[in-house]
Amino acid sequence: MKRRTFMSCLGCGAAATIATQTGLFPPVINSLQNAFALGEPSELSSMEARHYKKLPGGGIECGICPRHCQVTDLERGYCGSRENQGDVYRTLVYGKPCSLNVDPIEKKPFFHFYPGTQALSLATAGCNVNCKFCQNWEISQSRPEQTENIDLSPQAVVDLAVQRKTPNIAYTYSEPTIFYEYMYDIAEAGHKHDLRSVMVTGGYIEQEPLRLLIPHLDAIKVDLKSIREDYYKTIVNGELKPVLDRLVQMKSSGIWLEIVTLVVPTLNDTDAEFRDLARWVKVNLGADVPLHFSQFYPQYLLKNLPPTPQPTLEKAYAIARSEGMQYVYLGNLPGNPAESTYCPQCNAMLIERKGYRITQRNLVGNRCPKCQLEIPGRF
């Protein structure tokens, strides 16, 4: 099956389709469908990157993520979005989003962060890992000259969010760590207009850049792709340990945090792994951190695997709950009861969801209407 046929069958260009269907605003880029319908390349950004050091004898070492790419002249880091130009490391994607849409915040997913609000969501090309299951590989695994980009300064993003009355700006779809400077400056400018910023990330970022970024963010969702190091090595092309360290750093900073694990059949779907993951989250981050298990759809380099069976996801749910996790959710299963939020004390329905839509909201402020338990999150 050809790539385009495959994509149209699955309708997997989800990040783009909302914009297409609703005709939101010009210019909106339908990147997931157009990533390889190449036009003449626009100028790439030449803004100097942050968090790198020059090496004695030439070259630079990037410090934005644990990969610490050492990059010589005219070469790029693993992400493909940063280039050494005469031993000045430059981000090629600053102000050059390739995907821009308005999404429900539930799509990120955030279930305890201003439910029912919208997020102006953007991404640039590039990623610092290469997950074989990537749902957005057409932008994440591209170099910026291979995507259709527009010029949109941080202030222009903020202006757009204000104009569209979206209270949140989401850095998502690809890996925002690789467009760190752009994200940082948008988030900083957004706070001046009371716009919240949320980062949707794999968490593969260095400690210091994250420390400096967190004050400008309002929430982070981390894809904890597995609790096994070998999975990170073979399926993600990254490392688990730095991700776990950053999760602890995020939690201890006080920023709102939610976690998602994509459950991939045969690769990370054993009872033991579900249990280990839930235990790690509970012990290191707390039982009240929302934990989402999402259904995998065959994509990118794992087209040979089937979608995650619903019973497998329900097993993950049951195990995590039995381990004491209080807010466990199942994703990509529209209509499943595990999309909704329940009071962990009295089991009252607090927020009922159907897909990304909220169909019932019973929270009173941030409390359960029945037993008055305070529900963690930002409501």
Add this chain to the structure above:
Amino acid sequence: MSKVVVVKYIGDQRNRPLTQSEYEMLLKAALHTLSGQGDLAAAVRRFLPGGTVGMKANCIAHRLNSTPLALADALMAILVSAGFKEKDIVVWERSNRELVSAGFTLNVSGAGRRCVGTDASVIGYSEDFYGSGEVNSLVSRILTEIVDVNVNMPVLKDHSVAGLSAGMKNMYGAINNPNKYHGNNCDPYCAHVNNLEPIKSKNRLTVIDAVRVQYNGGPGYAEDYLAYYNGLVISDDPVAADRIGLEILEHLRAINGQPTLERAGRPVRYLASAEKLGLGIADIKKIELRVIMIDRDGRESTGELLE
């Protein structure tokens, strides 16, 4: 046994870039020797039987140290003399910008030789992924859909990660995600990139420009580390061609006071990996090497690789 021909120009005392006619002399001599054919057209057809011919240039160092226009023109003239039509010859790279920066004139649909980057609106990458080992990439449609055979035309140079940048490394410019495959000194990734089906099946000839060699500080341009070798390395075995290129590179490094690539921390292991994949011969003892010296009048004599 694989055969590699090195042709060196000894027409001048002074080192300088070669002209198109000088390149033509070198190419003709090399093609005759490599093919064993006395007739030039037959020699060409031995490797490039027909159809549309690609010429994959290497233009990362812009005009300063990229595939010379004179070399591309020389090969085109030879192909035309062998019966190919100009419009069936495509000089290509990953981007239009790089081609222009190296001095090429873009030409997608006009008369004459075509010249286009993969990023042009009419080109792009393959719809399907091609895989080998851990490498999974989209491949330039120039290679998958437009050309029938390809001549790989790199520049011999040092590479800050791979150690050697010659023919095999040049094919990183044919895939959509080269930045993902630079770990471990590009080993075994460089071998696997060259094992991707369109690259493996369509690359028929490697012509490495080793006239002026960036023996250190590559793949960009580093003025302090340039040396003239005044030669071309040509073979239908991509691994063997690179292996001989490596000998030249290490020689130029040694006589210019640079450590071996191994000691410099960038050992070239991907050639051995390529041999294991059956892409060609990396063991120099199994390579039949012919070195030809050519003077300004085109007279040929036998020479040594590292004299």
